[in-house]
Amino acid sequence: MKQIKTLLIAAILFVGANQTMSAQAKIAHVDTGEIMSKMPAMLDAQKQLETLSKTYDAEYKKMVDEYQAKLKKYEAESTTVTEAVNTDRSKEVQDMQKRIVDYRDNAQKELQQKETDIVKPLMDKVKASIQKVGKAKGYQYVVDGSSLLLADGPNLTADVKKDLGF
Template sequence: MKQFKTLVIAAMMLVGGSQAINAQAKTAHVDVSEIMAKMPAMLDAQKQLEKLSATYDTEYKTMVDEYQGKLKKYEQEAATVGDAANETRSKEVQDMQKRIVDYRDNAQKELQTKESDIVKPIMDKVKASIQKVGKAKGFQYVFNSEGLLLADGPNITADVKKDLGF
């Protein structure tokens, strides 16, 4: 019975000791937003997206201006033209409205797709760099600084920027 107690106590100490070892995992943090905001490839991507967005905005504004012009003209002439013409014009205005809404929706979808296509490879590169730097420095876990209430460990943001070349 005494040997059994000794064995149980030894097992408990072994389990407790391994938990203490596991509790001391090396951790660090990195500010991914700062890296993305200052990364030259991301700045170029933002410029491309802004240019594309401006193109869509210009076309959208042209369509809306044309719509408003026709609507104003048709409202002024409504009393002087026949019912058939007013009905045709009403249908034309509704069709224009639908084309404008469809254009806006498609432009938003295309912008989101383009943004995803451009940003994903950049984000993958940042993630790979974080993993590389984290492993090189012997960290088991690297957390994103966003949302951390306490970031008392090493900050490897500068190291990741250096690895990415900026």
């Protein structure tokens, strides 16, 4: 009787352990940062953004140089002109300052929007590829390995790059 109880308990433990093992999810990881940084379309996008940024920077520098030259000129002439002229010049300088600040703010917003417009479709493409590769390899979960403290499981980064064609 004691042996039957022992065998019964052993059988229950074996069945329970077997079900626990089969219930575990298959998990892999991928480094989306590496994929995005080496993706040819992303490299082209970065060049576009850099060119646009340089254009904005050049225009901003031109406006600041013009502002500084005018300010210097007005300061040098301030003692030789009337109070009314100095008041008008002061308003003109303040308007220039406001235009410069507005230009800088708008340029930053436009750059951020352009970056979002360019990067989102690329990120969607990478995400679709990760899902495709993960499902093809039988994984239930694929996590971004760049934020993991320990990424000891299967790495799908190379497979995703291959799927994307680079």
